[in-house]
Structure formats: structure tokens, C-alpha cells
Amino acid sequence: MSRRSQKVNSIVLGEISRVFLQEVSDPNLRNMVVTDVELASDLRMAKVFYSMGMMDKTTPVKEIKKSISKVSPFIRRKLGQNLEMRHVPELEFIEDHHSENVNRLMYLFHEIESQKA
Numbered sequence: 001m002s003r004r005s006q007k008v009n010s011i012v013l014g015e016i017s018r019v020f021l022q023e024v025s026d027p028n029l030r031n032m033v034v035t036d037v038e039l040a041s042d043l044r045m046a047k048v049f050y051s052m053g054m055m056d057k058t059t060p061v062k063e064i065k066k067s068i069s070k071v072s073p074f075i076r077r078k079l080g081q082n083l084e085m086r087h088v089p090e091l092e093f094i095e096d097h098h099s100e101n102v103n104r105l106m107y108l109f110h111e112i113e114s115q116k117a
Contacts (some may be wrong), residue, residue: 005039011083013037014047016091021076025030028059028067035096039089046089062097068093 017034036049052064072091080088 001114005041008043009037009039012046012079012089015079015082017073019075023078024071026067026071028063030070032064034097042087043085044087044089046091048091048093050093051096051098057109063092070082 013034013036016037019089020029020032020034033051034048035051038047038049050068052059072088072093076088076091079085
């Protein structure tokens with residue numbers, strides 16, 4: 001990935017995170033964390049990876065996805081207003097399970113270590 005692509009990804013990630021934190025009021029998304037953004041080379045499509053954090057296991061996944069699809073046009077509009085980009089990318093939200101996998105591995109390593117002792 002080129003340095004320019006990394007910079008644009010970082011800027012878009014920051015802006016999407018800011019909008020979710022400061023401007024989205026949907027209670028289903030209050031614990032949502034944007035973990036990564038991958039923009040296509042032509043900048044017309046962005047994969048937005050998110051995690052709901054450890055705290056929110058009560059809200060059904062369908063409700064979260066429904067809420068995300070409702071706020072997606074708003075997020076895209078805000079990107080267009082706040083960033084100087086020729087094209088505002090279409091947003092595809094993808095749940096990021098990386099942190100859950102890391103936590104599971106850490107738990108397993110801890111279990112193995114405690115069995116050795």
C-alpha cells in the first residue's frame with residue numbers, strides 16, 4: 001500500500017470515527033468502534049471494519065446491522081462535507097472479529113500457562 005493510500009485511509013478512518021462518536025445518536029451504536037478502513041485504489045469504495053466492543057453483547061446483530069444501514073448515508077454525507085475528496089466512497093460496513101480472536105487466544109495461552117504451573 002502506498003504512503004498516500006495509507007494517509008487517505010487514516011483520514012477517512014478518523015472522520016468516520018469522529019462522526020460516530022459525536023454525531024450519531026443511535027443507542028444501538030453507542031459502543032461501536034471503527035477499527036480500520038480499506039479504500040479501493042480508485043477511492044470509490046471503502047470497507048469500514050467495526051467492533052462492538054466487549055460491553056455490548058445484548059443488542060442482536062440484526063439490530064446493529066439495521067442501525068448501521070440507517071446511518072450509513074448520513075456518515076457518507078458527512079464525509080463529503082468535511083473531507084476534500086473528488087469522490088465520496090460508498091461505505092461497506094464489516095464486523096471485525098480480530099479483537100475477539102486475540103482475546104480468545106490470550107485466554108487459551110493463560111490457561112496453558114496455568115496448567116504448566
